Structures are given as C-alpha cells and as structure tokens.
Amino acid sequence: MFQELREILEDPDHPENYWVLNEEGRFPCHFCIKTYSHVGSLKTHERICHQHNGPNIENKKKSKTSATDDQLFNYIILLFKLTGLLKNLDTAIDMADGRRSVKSAKYKLPIFNTTNKLKYVIGCIHLTALSEKTLSPEQRDRLILNRTVNIQGERTITLLWTNMLKC
Template sequence: MRNGQTPSDRLEGFISKIEDFHRLMNFLEAIHKQTYSTDSASDRGTLHYYRNLTNARGAKGKVKNAYRDYKMLYNAVLDAICSLIFLKESGMNDLEGDFLFPDDFPNFSSRDKIMWFNDLIRPMIQKYFFDSKTDIFDNTREIVSDQTHPENYWISNLQDGRFKCHHCDKTYAQAGSLQVHEKKIHQVDIPKPRKKKYVPEDELYDYILSVFKLVILHKNLDTAVDMADGPRSVRSASYELPLYNKTNKTKYLIGSIHLAALTKEGTLPCELRETLIANRFVNLQGGRSNNLALDEYVELLNRDSKIV
C-alpha cells in the first residue's frame, strides 16, 4: 500500500492480528490431522472409534465445516481421559467408588476447597502433561534448547537481519544462501543429525496421551475466549506454534510468531500492546463466561446479513 496518497491509504499504523475463533478452528484442524483417521474405525481407543461409539454423526468431513461437532467429540474424549487419570492416581477402580475427602472438608471455605483441589490435581498435570516422555515436539525442543545444535550453526551469526559468513565478511539475506557459500568456498559441510527414532512401548497409551495434551491446549484457548482472558489467549499462541509448523499451517505459524512478538517482545508501545491483548472479545448477553471472539461475532453478522 506504499503508493497510497494518504496515511490511511498506506495503512500506516495498521496492526494486524490473528483472531481467536479462526485460531480455535485451525488449531483443532491441526489436532485432527495428527490424531484422526477414518481408517481406524475398528481400532479401539482412537478418535474415529469413539466417534462411532458415541454416534457423533455431525463430526464428519472437514473440521471447518463441522467445527462444533468435532469440538464436542474431542472434549468428550478429553473428559474421559481426565476422569481415567483421576481414578488411577486416586487409587479408585471405577466412578462408583468412594473418594476420601478430608474429615473437615465440609467446613472449608469455597476458596479453600478450590485450593485443596488444585493441590490434588497439580501433580497429575505435572506427571501426564509435562513429565511424560511422549511428545511430538521432542526434536523441535532439542534444537531450540541447544545453542550448539548443528541446526543452529547457520543462524548463529545473524546480524541486522542478514546471515554473516563464519569465515569471511560476506552476508546473505537467506540462511540457505549462506550454507551454499560456506560449502562451496570454505568447504564447510555440517551433516544434519539423525532424528532419534522413538520406539513406543505402548502405541495406544502414547496416542491417548498425545490426544490429552493437544486437546487440553485447545480447551485452554477455548475457555480463555469464554472468560475474555486476553493474556491467556495470546500466551496460547506460543503453544500452538509448533503444531502449526508440524501440520504445514504456514499462515497461522507466522501469525503466532507475529502475535507473540507484538505482545511479548516489546515491539509495541505499552498502551497499544495492552489494547491488542484486551480487545479480542465481545459479550452480547452479559454474565460470566459468555464472551465471543470478535471474529466469531463478525461471522454471525455476515450470516445474518446474508439471510436478510
């Protein structure tokens, strides 16, 4: 828009952002790519098996055409996994068993009850979400956390947006060009490390645990929208980013990096940053947890205007 005659025509000061309803839809679509297959109807424990078992007929075709049906299916499976983890960690065999509360639990205040329950649940989340070795992002995390990793060699000399040669003064706009230069001129050849081949002990257990981790992240963003929790919503982009990368959702990968940069890295002045974080929701009916993402509200207006 640089040829515009006025600042508004040139979009000066325009701050773009990815909105939350479309993030939710694309995030679930990425989860669907990783965890759902129509060929697994007879494989007990898979999403498609439970789709047929619960007769969730609406969950079919593309996620974007049946988002709420797929979300209900995934949330139902997540609830079941959470219940199973709770039973296992509490030493109970079924939902009919007696759970041992503290003797004075009825006298606890509402706040104390919540704190007691959170203290009970926290070790379970730590064990199954954070400490579990089943992780589809192991290779990514290894590269990001290790500055000496061979993958990081080519970007280690990034200066002013250009990649500088490790052996001369030449600079390049692309890391790939630097790699060609050093290989041809300086005979530098750094072989890519072999990816560690993970051999699961129990494929079904690993699959269920992956579903648990991914859907609980989607649920986190979904409830952040319901509660108009802007900070939690923008933080979620950092957790979504690796899955967008793994499922080739480049637009939302870039959008997540952009949103994180605008809200975390001091790219925007404080007032604009706070506006970007907070101005993401609308509440049409009042009350708690009745918020809509702004882009979902626009979709509703589009639908209604077309009907009219």
C-alpha cells in the first residue's frame, strides 16, 4: 500500500495528482488563470467552460464476483496463509525464538481481532507494546530473549531427568 502511494506521489503526471493545491492554497485551472478554493468548483468550471472532465481515474475496486475469479482457489490460498501464520507462531513459541514470536504476534493481531479472540488480541497488543515502546532497551531484550519461560506450570526439567534415568 505504501509503495503504491509512493509511486503516485513521485509521478507528477499521475491522474491522482491532477487536482492539487498550489502555493497559495487554491486550486488553479489548467486552461485559464482562474483559481478556486474548492476542488469541486474547479471541476465544475473546467467541465462547463473548457469542456474538460479531468483525467479518467480507473476504478480499481473489483466487483465482488467476476467470471474469471476462482473463489475456491482464493479460499484455499487464504487458508494456507492463515495456517502458515499459525504454524509459524506455534513453532516460534516451541523453539523459544523470541524475535519471531513477537513478529508473529504482530501478524496475528488483525486475524485474532476479526475472529473475536479477545484474550489473544490483548496478549498480542501487550507483547507488542512492551517490545516496541514501553520497556527500556535492556528490559526489551530480556523480554524478547527470555521467551523460554514455562507458562504451563509443569516441571519439565525434572520430568526430563526422571525419564532419562528410567532408560
């Protein structure tokens, strides 16, 4: 989205840049010396006096269903993407990869929000806020790098040693 915006702003001949303000905060006519304070007045002036409707800006919005759209394919692709995001978050937590789990939380936040998973939304916002701006750099690094804390309450090291001793 930002790349598209940059391309529009960098191209002075782009149709979106046709109706821009000049230095005095007014919209100049492209055919005569008149200026207008509102773009609607300028459009009306150019249409009536100069028989010009302005550039044709393509409507980039697609219709909801088109003949060439394959809804099943789009659904399957979306399903694979969501599954990949969930799997990435799960493996980041399992492997105690703090940086990847923070990035995954950022990606999963809109998905949790649209599916009304309020508890996970709050967790993602909390983790992102702490890791981005709230904590000092030292505390932030400790939070991200120490994501190996056992939050399930099991004594995994003791269980691991007892299983090893039985063998």
